Amino acid sequence: MALFVLFFYGFVVTAAIGLVASWIDRKVTARVQYRVGPPFLQPVVDIVKLLGKETLVPAGVSKAVFLLPPVVGLSSVIAVSALLWVNNLNPAESFLGDLIVVVYLLTLPALAIMMGGFASRNPLASVGASREMKLLLSYELPFVLAILVPVIKSGFDIRLGAILSVQADNGVFAGSLSGFLALVVAILCMQAKLGLVPFDIAEAETEIVGGPLIEYSGSGLAVYRLMKNMLLFTLPFFLMILFMGGLRLDGMHLVYGILKYVGLVALATVIRNTNPRVRIDQAVRFFWGRMTLLAFVAVLLALRGY
Amino acid sequence: MSIKLNALLKSPWVFHLSTGSCNNCDIEVLDCLTPRFDIERFGMLLVGSIKHADVLLVTGSANRKSVVRLKRLYEQIPKPCLVVAIGECALSRGMFIHSYNCPVPLDKIIPVDIYIPGCPPKPEAIIAGVVKLINRVREKAAVKK
Numbered sequence: 001m002a003l004f005v006l007f008f009y010g011f012v013v014t015a016a017i018g019l020v021a022s023w024i025d026r027k028v029t030a031r032v033q034y035r036v037g038p039p040f041l042q043p044v045v046d047i048v049k050l051l052g053k054e055t056l057v058p059a060g061v062s063k064a065v066f067l068l069p070p071v072v073g074l075s076s077v078i079a080v081s082a083l084l085w086v087n088n089l090n091p092a093e094s095f096l097g098d099l100i101v102v103v104y105l106l107t108l109p110a111l112a113i114m115m116g117g118f119a120s121r122n123p124l125a126s127v128g129a130s131r132e133m134k135l136l137l138s139y140e141l142p143f144v145l146a147i148l149v150p151v152i153k154s155g156f157d158i159r160l161g162a163i164l165s166v167q168a169d170n171g172v173f174a175g176s177l178s179g180f181l182a183l184v185v186a187i188l189c190m191q192a193k194l195g196l197v198p199f200d201i202a203e204a205e206t207e208i209v210g211g212p213l214i215e216y217s218g219s220g221l222a223v224y225r226l227m228k229n230m231l232l233f234t235l236p237f238f239l240m241i242l243f244m245g246g247l248r249l250d251g252m253h254l255v256y257g258i259l260k261y262v263g264l265v266a267l268a269t270v271i272r273n274t275n276p277r278v279r280i281d282q283a284v285r286f287f288w289g290r291m292t293l294l295a296f297v298a299v300l301l302a303l304r305g306y
Numbered sequence: 307m308s309i310k311l312n313a314l315l316k317s318p319w320v321f322h323l324s325t326g327s328c329n330n331c332d333i334e335v336l337d338c339l340t341p342r343f344d345i346e347r348f349g350m351l352l353v354g355s356i357k358h359a360d361v362l363l364v365t366g367s368a369n370r371k372s373v374v375r376l377k378r379l380y381e382q383i384p385k386p387c388l389v390v391a392i393g394e395c396a397l398s399r400g401m402f403i404h405s406y407n408c409p410v411p412l413d414k415i416i417p418v419d420i421y422i423p424g425c426p427p428k429p430e431a432i433i434a435g436v437v438k439l440i441n442r443v444r445e446k447a448a449v450k451k
Contacts, residue, residue, distance in 0.1 A: 026346075035344040042349050046317045049360070052310035056357060209354030217357040218385040238431040 010082030018233040055218035070223035073112030087160040094161025117212025128211020132202035138287040143189040145295035149182035178301035236264040317349035321359030327366030331393035331427040367395040
């Protein structure tokens with residue numbers, strides 16, 4: 001049963017929704033720019049193509065350290081999505097502290113990208129990896145503070161299932177003032193976690209040509225792409241569970257759930273298309289300054305019961 | 307046709323290399339990405355790293371300095387790959403045919419799959435050339451079967 005959940009919900013369903021979401025992202029981007037955009041199956045075709053290509057390992061690089069990080073990143077995303085699905089489908093199956101496990105596992109994709117960047121023995125990849133590290137340090141603080149708000153509001157319970165059932169009884173947290181502020185902070189942290197503009201500092205196609213992924217080709221790149229596409233489902237799903245009452249599969253709630261998810265993805269796409277890339281020092285100042293302040297205000301308001 | 311080849315032809319990511327062109331061809335290549343032509347319709351993306359590329363677009367007359375880099379990039383592109391020569395200079399060295407700096411044409415250095423003439427070729431011509439190349443690879447694969 002556990003293996004089935006891990007494989008079916010963690011991998012198959014998440015990957016399918018993630019690939020559709022990445023098509024939505026590309027299509028909306030194209031429409032914003034008055035283009036036609038790629039066909040529906042394009043993300044799948046891209047990954048199949050990359051799997052069929054030659055996998056090159058740069059000279060003087062340890063094969064294991066170079067090819068392991070994409071697998072580590074992908075498996076952590078699979079684990080975290082399986083955990084989220086289990087909680088979403090059956091809130092009673094939650095265990096104490098799974099929220100902490102989710103937060104911990106969600107930093108692993110960024111760590112995998114860093115490992116790959118430093119392993120690939122390329123100056124641009126090293127620059128990208130060190131930027132990724134600074135970005136991770138900067139957005140983690142407001143992200144954890146924002147997550148504290150639903151924890152406080154559900155009576156200091158760090159089980160995802162409890163957070164979901166409190167929301168099912170008393171209405172979603174995003175409806176209250178503190179919940180809304182925390183959601184805004186979390187959405188901007190999600191933007192940085194997904195590596196989308198304005199926080200695509202680590203990849204920066206036009207500046208350091210793909211950053212940590214510059215040396216990856218073939219299946220290594222395919223796994224990284226799949227990981228990023230799956231994160232495009234997992235992170236909005238996590239925010240939905242924390243602030244918007246999750247994705248309920250019964251009747252009209254399914255439609256609301258899909259609307260919530262598509263809304264979050266479309267919001268990320270619109271932010272990505274209307275903003276220029278910021279510098280790394282600007283990003284750190286933004287997250288440690290204004291975002292942390294906003295998250296603090298949200299936590300204080302939540303403690304006061306707003 | 308195999309899934310592998312089919313997927314390759316449906317999402318060819320291009321890497322754009324100038325071996326000493328006057329930049330006219332490069333501007334026309336970039337025009338293909340603009341809303342009017344939008345080659346992302348066919349799954350094509352312009353990538354920055356040669357390791358991500360499937361198609362090598364070469365412009366310019368392959369002068370002595372850039373030939374070394376050209377060879378190194380051709381060795382680094384993951385196979386299977388395609389090479390497209392764009393513009394008069396890449397085809398036959400154009401007006402630099404008698405230059406001391408351009409000893410051999412491009413196709414004597416690396417294998418070229420398709421030639422797109424013009425000085426510079428129009429974006430329409432570039433897209434038409436790439437479509438012809440894709441169709442030819444498809445036919446070849448069908449004949450092999």
